[in-house]
């Protein structure tokens with residue numbers, strides 16, 4: 224499954240998240256930014272299990288902050304909208320690296336992303352997983368699915 228680049232240069236994580244939120248709220252009649260409805264907990268088998276890594280907007284729309292050592296990705300926000308055709312479901316919002324080494328390669332690690340994960344996770348008391356939802360295919364910390 225391929226990702227589409229959002230086409231913008233994001234200078235900050237906040238800006239990348241804002242763009243993903245705007246895209247996910249593309250429903251007719253919606254003018255204001257969406258509320259993040261439900262924390263998106265890192266999933267099994269990834270390095271971020273037990274941390275809130277983003278938010279679900281609906282059962283089929285979500286975004287999460289990620290780090291990939293691939294120099295073409297690094298810090299980025301993944302936007303997923305399963306209401307769209309498969310070729311348009313996944314959008315990547317890359318955050319422009321701020322530091323480069325002498326050869327011009329970006330210097331980046333997951334420190335910044337982890338700071339955000341920690342900040343979001345502390346809103347929910349303690350790191351945890353909750354209950355794996357068969358519909359959303361993520362963990363709901365409240366123990367039940369918030370989407371009817």
Ligand SMILES: [Zn+2]
Pocket residue numbers: 229230231233239242243315316317
């Ligand atoms: Zn973007």
Ligand SMILES: [Zn+2]
Pocket residue numbers: 282356357358359360363367368369370
């Ligand atoms: Zn659910």
